[in-house]
Structure formats: C-alpha cells, structure tokens
Amino acid sequence: MTGQPSFKTTISILSLSTVSSVATVITGTIPQLKQTFPTVPTTVIEWLVTVANLSALVTLLLNPWLVKRWGIQNTVITGLLLSAVVGVVPALTDNFTAIMLSRILLGFGIGLFSPHAISLIAHSYHGDLRARLLGYQTGLSALGNAVLLSLAGLLIGVSWHAVFWLHGLLAGIAVLVFLNVPEPQQIAVVAPTTSGISSLPHRQRLLVGLTFITYLLIWGVQLKLPSYFENRQFGDARVLNLTLAAMNVGGLLAGLSFGALHKHLHRFTLTLGYAGAAGAVFLLWSTANANIAIIAAIGFNFIYSYTGPYLVFTSNSGLAPDQINALSSTLTIATIISAFFAPLIWNLIGQLGPQTLTDNVLLWITVTLTALAVLTLLVPTERKGNHDH
CATH class of the missing domain: 1.20.1250.20 (MFS general substrate transporter like domains)
Structure with missing residues (x-):
C-alpha cells in the first residue's frame, strides 16, 4: 500500500x-x-x-x-x-x-x-x-x-x-x-473462538478471569447508578445521564494517560486502579451529598479505567502471534459474558445485607475491589522485564 x-x-x-x-x-x-x-x-x-x-x-x-x-x-x-x-x-x-x-x-x-x-x-x-x-x-x-x-x-x-x-x-x-x-x-x-484459551499459559488464563471480574464490577456500578440517584434523590434522569457522560470523559482521560502512568508504576498501576475505585465506590455508598456522589462516580470511572488497558497490555506480553489472537478473542468473550451476567449476579448478591439492594451492591463492590487491591499488591501480575512499551 x-x-x-x-x-x-x-x-x-x-x-x-x-x-x-x-x-x-x-x-x-x-x-x-x-x-x-x-x-x-x-x-x-x-x-x-x-x-x-x-x-x-x-x-x-x-x-x-x-x-x-x-x-x-x-x-x-x-x-x-x-x-x-x-x-x-x-x-x-x-x-x-x-x-x-x-x-x-x-x-x-x-x-x-x-x-x-x-x-x-x-x-x-x-x-x-x-x-x-x-x-x-x-x-x-x-x-x-x-x-x-x-x-x-x-x-x-x-x-x-x-x-x-x-x-x-x-x-x-x-x-x-x-x-x-x-x-x-x-x-x-x-x-473470535473459545478454543484458543486452552493454548494460553496459566498466567494468561488467570488474567482473563481477572478481566471478567473487573468488568463485572464496573457493570455493577453502572447498572445501579440510576436507582442509586433515584433512591437518594440526587437529581433527575438528566443529571444522571450527564454524570454517565462525564464518567466516559473520565475514562477517556485515563486512557490517554495510561502509558505514562504505567511507565512509572508498572504492576502497581493495577493496584492503584482497584484501590482508587474501592475508595470512590465507598464514597458513593456513604455520602448524602449529590455533588460528592457525582464527583465520586466520575472519579470511579477515571481511576478504574486504568485496569482495562493494564490487563490487555500485560496479558499480551510474551505470547506468540497465534496466542495473541486467541487471547484477544478470549478477552472479548469474557467482557461480553460479564455484561450479560452482571444484572443477575448483582441483583442476587444485593439481597445479602441490611440495607436496600442498591446500597448492598455498592458495599459488596467496595469489599471486592479492596480485596483485589490487596491481592494485586501481594501477587505480582507482571513478569520481570515486562515494562517496555
């Protein structure tokens, strides 16, 4: 060409x-x-x-x-x-x-x-x-x-x-x-085929599982935000939609700055994403102020948007070309399936707890994100020498 x-x-x-x-x-x-x-x-x-x-x-x-x-x-x-x-x-x-x-x-x-x-x-x-x-x-x-x-x-x-x-x-x-x-x-x-996952190393299969959980969590927040705003009377549907729009802009800014951040933090980029998101969701769960809730929602999407690129980038390292194709297909399928199961899983889990279903979901998401942050702090997610872009 x-x-x-x-x-x-x-x-x-x-x-x-x-x-x-x-x-x-x-x-x-x-x-x-x-x-x-x-x-x-x-x-x-x-x-x-x-x-x-x-x-x-x-x-x-x-x-x-x-x-x-x-x-x-x-x-x-x-x-x-x-x-x-x-x-x-x-x-x-x-x-x-x-x-x-x-x-x-x-x-x-x-x-x-x-x-x-x-x-x-x-x-x-x-x-x-x-x-x-x-x-x-x-x-x-x-x-x-x-x-x-x-x-x-x-x-x-x-x-x-x-x-x-x-x-x-x-x-x-x-x-x-x-x-x-x-x-x-x-x-x-x-x-995209599911057959390729068997050819992937154990580490990559674990990262695919982590990707599934990561997207399941973001769907939990996004699907419950409408009822969260309604239950707490934080604004009408227009306020909610503008908040969702601003969350996407936050995600865009995270995507643009991912390379520079990962260059300095390496595997701790993932820890930062989970820990920051846990703090933002905890703020959502605990606040009675609409402005703080809006800032927390936007902050959640910004900080959490470092996890997706990290998982894709890290999963691809050290793979042969055919394995990269298999991984790409498997990651796509994992994110799609997580979107389908999110409503079912979170509406079941939300019944466990003393508060409303929406508040319970936010609390469970906070706990899960905190656990993931601790886990990624203790368990290395990158191989040595996996810092080059």
Missing part, C-alpha cells in the same frame, strides 16, 4: 468508534422503565442494557465468514442499518417483549460493525498514522458514548421512548461508510 486514505474516508472510519457503545445509551432510562413495567423483574429490565452484548457475540463469531462472503464494507453497512432500524423500535411501542426482542437484534447489528472500527484502520493505514488512529479509536469510543449519553439526558426530559431515537444516528454513519469507505484490498479477519 502506497498512499493513505482521504480525510473523508478517515472521518467515516473513525465515526464507527463513536457508536461502538450505543447499547449503553439507555442506561439512564432504567428507573422510568421500572415504572412503566412494574411487573417485570429488575434483572430483566437491566438486561435491556446488556443483552445486546451477548447477541453481538453471535455475529462477532460469524464475522470472518460474512466478510469473506460480503466484504467488510457491506458487512459494516448491514450492521449499521440493522442496528438503526431495530434500535428505534422501543421508541414506538410499550410492548416489553417487542422491546427486548429489538435489543437482542440490536446486538446482532453491533456485532457486524463494531469489530471493523479497528480492522478498517489496520487494513487501510500503515506506519505512524495507523498507530495514531488506533489511539484515537479508543478515545473516540469514550467520547462518542459521552456525547450520546448527554443527548440522552436531553431527550429523557421528553420521555424514555425518545432516547431510543438516538439509534437512528447509525443510519447516517452507514451513509458515510457507503460514500467514503472503499473495500480494503487485503482482508485477514481473525475469528
């Missing part, structure tokens, strides 16, 4: 990253959905946010076959249009079964386009520009989600139905891809 793609192509490819977390844009509607559907269990209501992650796994697994058959451009456009159409269905109905079905179908669409936010950069660019754009991709994902959550905060003032119209933006991105993103010349897409 000699030349780099045009500016329009670059913008169109990067736009995929801004909607990669579109399924979470409805998090702030959980209290209103509970009121609209009082007979539906809380776990099932919360599954409306996370079930798309599980169904996305189906099309993630099929992606290599679909790309060979259709090409990347057609696969991405199909995923975006499917997500746009089924994503707006809940804006038009009060039938809970139809809403749940639309969220499952949304996941199929997300699984078609989301992996290509990265693969299109890898296929279309080279050299320093490729590295730079891969860095932008992570930041734009957090920034895009922050913008979507802010828009959701405005729309929720109209009704919870209105928030679902945001999925219509995916159709606009489909048009951008159709007009500006040509089919890459060389395609080599690696299928």
Whole structure:
C-alpha cells in the first residue's frame, strides 16, 4: 500500500468508534422503565442494557465468514442499518417483549460493525498514522458514548421512548461508510473462538478471569447508578445521564494517560486502579451529598479505567502471534459474558445485607475491589522485564 486514505474516508472510519457503545445509551432510562413495567423483574429490565452484548457475540463469531462472503464494507453497512432500524423500535411501542426482542437484534447489528472500527484502520493505514488512529479509536469510543449519553439526558426530559431515537444516528454513519469507505484490498479477519484459551499459559488464563471480574464490577456500578440517584434523590434522569457522560470523559482521560502512568508504576498501576475505585465506590455508598456522589462516580470511572488497558497490555506480553489472537478473542468473550451476567449476579448478591439492594451492591463492590487491591499488591501480575512499551 502506497498512499493513505482521504480525510473523508478517515472521518467515516473513525465515526464507527463513536457508536461502538450505543447499547449503553439507555442506561439512564432504567428507573422510568421500572415504572412503566412494574411487573417485570429488575434483572430483566437491566438486561435491556446488556443483552445486546451477548447477541453481538453471535455475529462477532460469524464475522470472518460474512466478510469473506460480503466484504467488510457491506458487512459494516448491514450492521449499521440493522442496528438503526431495530434500535428505534422501543421508541414506538410499550410492548416489553417487542422491546427486548429489538435489543437482542440490536446486538446482532453491533456485532457486524463494531469489530471493523479497528480492522478498517489496520487494513487501510500503515506506519505512524495507523498507530495514531488506533489511539484515537479508543478515545473516540469514550467520547462518542459521552456525547450520546448527554443527548440522552436531553431527550429523557421528553420521555424514555425518545432516547431510543438516538439509534437512528447509525443510519447516517452507514451513509458515510457507503460514500467514503472503499473495500480494503487485503482482508485477514481473525475469528473470535473459545478454543484458543486452552493454548494460553496459566498466567494468561488467570488474567482473563481477572478481566471478567473487573468488568463485572464496573457493570455493577453502572447498572445501579440510576436507582442509586433515584433512591437518594440526587437529581433527575438528566443529571444522571450527564454524570454517565462525564464518567466516559473520565475514562477517556485515563486512557490517554495510561502509558505514562504505567511507565512509572508498572504492576502497581493495577493496584492503584482497584484501590482508587474501592475508595470512590465507598464514597458513593456513604455520602448524602449529590455533588460528592457525582464527583465520586466520575472519579470511579477515571481511576478504574486504568485496569482495562493494564490487563490487555500485560496479558499480551510474551505470547506468540497465534496466542495473541486467541487471547484477544478470549478477552472479548469474557467482557461480553460479564455484561450479560452482571444484572443477575448483582441483583442476587444485593439481597445479602441490611440495607436496600442498591446500597448492598455498592458495599459488596467496595469489599471486592479492596480485596483485589490487596491481592494485586501481594501477587505480582507482571513478569520481570515486562515494562517496555
């Protein structure tokens, strides 16, 4: 490849990253959905946010076959249009079964386009520009989600139905891809498979398990924040959505500063992430002040966002290329499964304790994060010589 793609192509490819977390844009509607559907269990209501992650796994697994058959451009456009159409269905109905079905179908669409936010950069660019754009991709994902959550905060003032119209933006991105993103010349897409985990060293398998727990904890906080704000009367749904948006910006800042921090702290970066997050969640659990709660929520997402990049970076060290592919697939599957099980696990654990379910969940998360901080302080997570970037 000699030349780099045009500016329009670059913008169109990067736009995929801004909607990669579109399924979470409805998090702030959980209290209103509970009121609209009082007979539906809380776990099932919360599954409306996370079930798309599980169904996305189906099309993630099929992606290599679909790309060979259709090409990347057609696969991405199909995923975006499917997500746009089924994503707006809940804006038009009060039938809970139809809403749940639309969220499952949304996941199929997300699984078609989301992996290509990265693969299109890898296929279309080279050299320093490729590295730079891969860095932008992570930041734009957090920034895009922050913008979507802010828009959701405005729309929720109209009704919870209105928030679902945001999925219509995916159709606009489909048009951008159709007009500006040509089919890459060389395609080599690696299928996510579970079979690869057996080829991974014991240490990497432990880190995959730790990644599962790490994401399970962040889902616990994010899913319980809506009821937390409602129970403590810390502000309406708009305040909640703006807090969720600011949390994403905090995550973006952590991502940008991870390299410099890890260079100095090495394995203690992970300890700092768990310990800082434990302190932030304890503050959430104990405070009666709305402003402190908002700062604690943003602080939680900022400090905790050091754990994800650390786990990915450390897990990849010392692996052969085929093992890196297996690890990448396994980590993806672990994070997806954690999102699905989070509502079930936290609503069960939340029944253990003297306070409300939400307060109990926050307390259990604090205890778990503290235990992880102590454990990572005592048990090395990096091999010697694993400090180079």
